[in-house]
Amino acid sequence: MDLASLLKPAAVRVVGHATSKKRLFQDLAELASAVYGIDPSETVNALQERESLGPTGVGHGVALPHARLDGLDRVIGIFMRLEKPLDFDAVDRQPVDLVFALFAPKDSGVEHLKALALVSRTMRDPAICAKLRSNVDPATLHAVLTEARSNQAA
Structure with missing residues (x-):
């Protein structure tokens, strides 16, 4: 598993301003719907339900919201870089400006955990986060994310 298999180029976006965590979840759900065809209201509900168990803001300006959804056949990702950090x-x-959301099939089991671990390791790398913060082009952001782990594995 690598990030290129989880994250389509169209699933990367720079967002000027999210006014709240709920609004961010709505933005994530709308992008997931547009790119992957999943139901936005189910996505928002699943993200909020998971967040109620404990915050997915992992520190250093990074959040990894994730949820399990009906109708998926594999783990998928959405990445957003926020121009204005969000509490x-x-x-x-610390406020968050890098958000990598994962959505997995309801019965995905270990695949969901492997994907979450991969994203977590990638987003813990200070050099990768610095590159993400210094770019606003979605294609460049996608390249930084998808090349990061494959280069380290080589």
């Missing part, structure tokens, strides 16, 4: 109740209480 996300992160573990380090």
